[in-house]
Amino acid sequence: MRSGRDQRFRRQLKRRASTERLRERIIMHIPDGFIDGKTAATTAVLAAAGVGLALRQVRRRLAPRRVPLLGLAAAFLFAAQMVNFPVAGGTSGHLVGGVLVAALLGPSAAIVVLTTVLIVQCFLFADGGVLALGANIFNMAIVGTAGGYAIYRVMCRAMPGTRGQVAAVAFAGWCSTVLASICCAGQLAWSGTVAWPVAFTAMTSVHMAIGVGEGLISALVLLAIQRARPDLTSEVNGTEPSRPWGELVRYGLLAAVGVAVFVAPFACSWPDGLESVAAKLGFEHKTVQSAVSAPAAGYRVPGVHWAVGATALAGAAGAVIVFGLALLLARSLVREGEGDTHLTKP
Amino acid sequence: MIDDWIGHYHRHRDSVVSRLPAAFKLGVALAMIVGTVLAPPTAVGWFAGMAMLLVFAVALGRLPLLFLLKRLAWLSPFILSVALVNALQPAARGSWLAVAMKSTICLLTIIVVSNTTPFSRILRVLKAAHVPGLLITTIALMHRYLFVLVEEAERMRRARASRTFKRQRRARWQALSTVVGQLFVRASERAERIYDAMCARGWK
Amino acid sequence: MNAAIQVTNLSYRYHDGTEALRAVSFPVAPGECVGLLGPNGSGKSTLLLHLNGLLPEKLGWNGAVQILGQPISPDNIETVRRQVGFVFQDPDDQLFCPSVEEDVAFGPQQLGLSETEVNARVQKALAQAGLAGFGHRATHHLSHGEKRRACLAGVLACEPSVLVLDEPTSDLDPRGRREFKALLRGIAATKLIATHDLELVVELCSRAIVLDRGAVVADGPVTDLLNNEELMLAHGLERPHILRHHHPH
Numbered sequence: 001m002r003s004g005r006d007q008r009f010r011r012q013l014k015r016r017a018s019t020e021r022l023r024e025r026i027i028m029h030i031p032d033g034f035i036d037g038k039t040a041a042t043t044a045v046l047a048a049a050g051v052g053l054a055l056r057q058v059r060r061r062l063a064p065r066r067v068p069l070l071g072l073a074a075a076f077l078f079a080a081q082m083v084n085f086p087v088a089g090g091t092s093g094h095l096v097g098g099v100l101v102a103a104l105l106g107p108s109a110a111i112v113v114l115t116t117v118l119i120v121q122c123f124l125f126a127d128g129g130v131l132a133l134g135a136n137i138f139n140m141a142i143v144g145t146a147g148g149y150a151i152y153r154v155m156c157r158a159m160p161g162t163r164g165q166v167a168a169v170a171f172a173g174w175c176s177t178v179l180a181s182i183c184c185a186g187q188l189a190w191s192g193t194v195a196w197p198v199a200f201t202a203m204t205s206v207h208m209a210i211g212v213g214e215g216l217i218s219a220l221v222l223l224a225i226q227r228a229r230p231d232l233t234s235e236v237n238g239t240e241p242s243r244p245w246g247e248l249v250r251y252g253l254l255a256a257v258g259v260a261v262f263v264a265p266f267a268c269s270w271p272d273g274l275e276s277v278a279a280k281l282g283f284e285h286k287t288v289q290s291a292v293s294a295p296a297a298g299y300r301v302p303g304v305h306w307a308v309g310a311t312a313l314a315g316a317a318g319a320v321i322v323f324g325l326a327l328l329l330a331r332s333l334v335r336e337g338e339g340d341t342h343l344t345k346p
Numbered sequence: 347m348i349d350d351w352i353g354h355y356h357r358h359r360d361s362v363v364s365r366l367p368a369a370f371k372l373g374v375a376l377a378m379i380v381g382t383v384l385a386p387p388t389a390v391g392w393f394a395g396m397a398m399l400l401v402f403a404v405a406l407g408r409l410p411l412l413f414l415l416k417r418l419a420w421l422s423p424f425i426l427s428v429a430l431v432n433a434l435q436p437a438a439r440g441s442w443l444a445v446a447m448k449s450t451i452c453l454l455t456i457i458v459v460s461n462t463t464p465f466s467r468i469l470r471v472l473k474a475a476h477v478p479g480l481l482i483t484t485i486a487l488m489h490r491y492l493f494v495l496v497e498e499a500e501r502m503r504r505a506r507a508s509r510t511f512k513r514q515r516r517a518r519w520q521a522l523s524t525v526v527g528q529l530f531v532r533a534s535e536r537a538e539r540i541y542d543a544m545c546a547r548g549w550k
Numbered sequence: 551m552n553a554a555i556q557v558t559n560l561s562y563r564y565h566d567g568t569e570a571l572r573a574v575s576f577p578v579a580p581g582e583c584v585g586l587l588g589p590n591g592s593g594k595s596t597l598l599l600h601l602n603g604l605l606p607e608k609l610g611w612n613g614a615v616q617i618l619g620q621p622i623s624p625d626n627i628e629t630v631r632r633q634v635g636f637v638f639q640d641p642d643d644q645l646f647c648p649s650v651e652e653d654v655a656f657g658p659q660q661l662g663l664s665e666t667e668v669n670a671r672v673q674k675a676l677a678q679a680g681l682a683g684f685g686h687r688a689t690h691h692l693s694h695g696e697k698r699r700a701c702l703a704g705v706l707a708c709e710p711s712v713l714v715l716d717e718p719t720s721d722l723d724p725r726g727r728r729e730f731k732a733l734l735r736g737i738a739a740t741k742l743i744a745t746h747d748l749e750l751v752v753e754l755c756s757r758a759i760v761l762d763r764g765a766v767v768a769d770g771p772v773t774d775l776l777n778n779e780e781l782m783l784a785h786g787l788e789r790p791h792i793l794r795h796h797h798p799h
Contacts, residue, residue, distance in 0.1 A: 031449045031452065032379055032383060032449055032456075033447075033450075033451070034445060036383065051481070055478050055481060059480060065541050066541075067480070067483065068487055068538075068540040068541050070480075070483075071483065071487020071488045071490075071537075072487065072491055072534070072537040073530075073537075074487075074488035075492040075533065076533040078496070079495040079496045079529060080526045080529060080530075082496060082499065085518075095526070115481070120489055123456075124489065126417065126453060126457045126460055129379070129449070129452055130375070131379055131383055216519075220519060220523030220527075221523045224523050224526070225527040225530055227527075229534075232530075232534060486647070486648060487646065490645075490689065494690065539640065540643050540646050543636075543643050544646065545604060545631070546604060547656055547657040547704065547708060550628075
């Protein structure tokens with residue numbers, strides 16, 4: 001005989017379980033239909049180039065003994081993404097894990113691992129669209145991972161030791177989320193699905209919050225691994241390159257091309273700014289409009305450009321704040337000099 | 347069961363659709379998705395045609411309706427957020443309906459294919475499409491072990507939870523990150539044993 | 551007559567310096583079924599990994615292990631792996647392909663056989679392991695007993711002359727255990743079985759070797775060794791019930 005309270009509890013559990021299924025972990029997996037043909041094609045080319053580069057690097061450098069580790073790391077990432085880190089109420093944080101895997105296996109292997117996860121999610125679970133796969137891989141596996149890793153390496157060099165590593169992963173994790181979301185916003189805007197100011201403001205602000213979870217979880221997990229098996233997190237592992245800058249520059253170039261196509265035309269508010277100036281001065285021609293970008297016709301919501309600027313400023317301020325928080329986190333989690341004997345300078 | 351939890355319909359029912367060759371299904375799906383994405387919002391005829399084809403495929407494939415509705419519900423956060431966000435643009439309000447329709451059609455297409463085709467067949471098609479061998483191996487291994495690791499993670503989480511008496515968030519985050527960290531360590535060790543098993547049967 | 555396996559003065563240290571094996575020596579005659587016993591941590595698994603050339607990692611041998619009369623060296627490592635079929639402790643580590651068919655076909659494919667030959671071997675191995683018709687099943691969905699048999703099938707498909715098994719019946723329910731035992735009995739190859747299942751050793755093996763802390767402490771006929779209660783207890787084992795009570799089976 002079930003009491004009323006028992007029944008309510010069961011209903012609550014069921015509701016929470018179904019909310020979990022609509023999780024926000026897929027907030028960056030763009031489904032089909034949200035980006036148009038030209039965006040899909042461009043991102044597919046960029047993604048193929050990036051993944052091709054990563055595969056070549058991995059084939060060249062990875063010891064045969066570690067080949068199964070790529071597949072297992074992908075399976076690990078998938079399982080780790082399922083873990084609910086409770087935040088407040090019914091919401092929870094989740095790991096994407098690009099920077100974490102890059103810190104463990106190196107940037108090229110991480111790109112391969114993330115790409116694998118995205119492909120399986122697409123074809124097995126219909127998470128993220130098929131045509132949007134290029135965009136998702138470009139955003140999360142390439143820009144997020146390589147970009148985040150670059151920041152991680154710079155910070156590790158500046159602050160050697162476990163503390164530096166933890167702070168680096170936390171900050172780099174946040175950055176990778178934000179960077180990926182900016183590219184995603186650019187793609188949505190270039191497709192005409194959502195206007196750039198709205199896309200940028202919405203995506204970036206949401207992901208600045210989500211990124212905190214990503215950075216925090218990545219840092220905690222890396223520390224747990226470092227404590228259990230320090231050999232897996234140091235360069236002795238053999239998969240992390242001692243000089244990754246060659247490959248990082250190449251990924252950076254790819255990312256730059258993507259940014260140039262998806263973001264730059266919007267980020268420059270010159271066309272609209274100039275246009276309003278031209279109108280004031282009596283020029284009627286819309287000669288200053290960029291050929292690539294075309295803000296949604298007929299839309300003039302006042303104050304939206306202000307929102308973009310405000311978001312960009314908030315982003316910059318956020319970066320500084322998160323950087324400070326990352327340092328504080330590392331200080332609170334890691335004892336002075338802990339684990340330093342196992343670390344070689346990255 | 348873990349399969350429902352992940353939302354993937356595992357028990358492939360034998361049906362007309364499941365017996366079709368994987369390459370054919372993927373090719374048709376790709377054509378449908380490309381056509382739908384490229385179609386202008388006014389191409390109602392195309393959307394109607396696709397919808398009918400999908401209804402047909404769902405019926406022939408004997409896919410349970412409730413399952414489909416649940417999977418479509420995954421999509422709603424996106425559509426809702428785009429709708430919300432586009433509400434700020436008076437002129438673009440009409441287009442979100444087109445976006446919703448397109449993405450629903452594309453999602454249903456891929457759901458039908460993925461639930462009537464064993465993943466290894468899909469992988470074979472990818473291999474034939476000249477996807478690099480290393481990537482195929484990695485995908486195959488991921489697919490093989492993802493359920494193993496998900497179950498392992500669940501067991502560890504439960505074991506942890508049974509010994510966690512603090513309800514504070516900080517303690518739970520520490521416990522969960524230890525579980526995830528341990529999962530990686532175990533995955534890494536398992537990878538080594540898999541390498542040994544592959545070598546033992548002659549892999550070079 | 552050449553011993554199928556000949557181990558002479560095999561010693562091995564782990565990375566951290568602990569001794570895993572200390573001057574282990576023993577022969578295994580062709581067709582013999584030998585049980586390898588010992589408490590946890592005695593080095594059984596480490597010893598077995600040497601028989602397939604999986605240890606030491608850097609192929610620096612001194613001829614301590616000979617398979618079918620040939621010492622294991624970097625040159626003949628592939629031949630050795632073909633001759634010695636290794637069944638690992640965790641079936642999930644060994645069944646790394648998505649379907650049973652693909653996994654059993656892995657070995658023959660690595661041998662470079664033609665597709666028809668591979669298919670023939672797969673069907674034969676599946677039949678031998680009692681898994682006829684299981685080819686299309688997904689490895690993840692098999693029961694534990696079925697997984698163990700699939701591992702055996704995968705190894706049998708390579709047609710080895712020596713079978714090395716690491717804890718083959720652990721985690722099996724009584725029926726699974728009986729079925730696996732019957733399977734092993736039907737295989738003619740030379741067998742070396744590392745196990746805690748003392749009754750399995752009594753039922754299948756003619757000879758037993760006891761390992762403790764990396765060294766061989768006893769080597770002789772099964773009934774003599776396992777009836778020696780003092781010896782068993784001294785090395786973390788015990789006299790199995792099947793020998794204590796005279797049961798018809």
